[in-house]
Amino acid sequence: MEKSQLAQYIPVLFLLAAAVGFAGGTLLVSLLLGKYAKTSRAKDTAYECGKDPIGTGSARFSVKFYLVAMLFILFDIEVVFMYPWAVVYRDLLAEHATRNLIFGSMLSFMFILFVGYLYAVKKKAFDWKS
Numbered sequence: 001m002e003k004s005q006l007a008q009y010i011p012v013l014f015l016l017a018a019a020v021g022f023a024g025g026t027l028l029v030s031l032l033l034g035k036y037a038k039t040s041r042a043k044d045t046a047y048e049c050g051k052d053p054i055g056t057g058s059a060r061f062s063v064k065f066y067l068v069a070m071l072f073i074l075f076d077i078e079v080v081f082m083y084p085w086a087v088v089y090r091d092l093l094a095e096h097a098t099r100n101l102i103f104g105s106m107l108s109f110m111f112i113l114f115v116g117y118l119y120a121v122k123k124k125a126f127d128w129k130s
Contacts, residue, residue: 067125078113082106 085106092102120126 064125064127071120071125075113075117081109 089102093099096102
């Protein structure tokens with residue numbers, strides 16, 4: 001007997017109900033047990049590596065830090081695009097007659113990223129000192 005399409009979602013709904021129930025249950029238990037906990041000023045202060053908290057909670061970073069972080073993400077995503085292409089490259093060559101187009105598209109992608117890398121080096125975006 002063939003199941004209806006809605007009946008196929010029943011396990012997903014059970015999993016969703018279990019996830020929501022677990023999250024709500026743990027929050028409820030922590031709320032109930034938290035009322036009976038012995039608290040003090042020392043217990044409620046932030047703990048970080050055994051040091052007393054001094055100053056503000058957030059330190060200011062220079063713009064250079066964020067620039068290097070964005071460049072890292074940019075060149076990291078380059079690998080994310082290259083890896084699947086390299087995995088299926090042989091299969092693509094066997095299926096398609098336009099081998100030069102397949103390889104040329106990746107070379108153009110690499111060239112554009114290399115130009116961006118050269119621009120970042122020229123602008124000294126990777127220098128930590130300045």
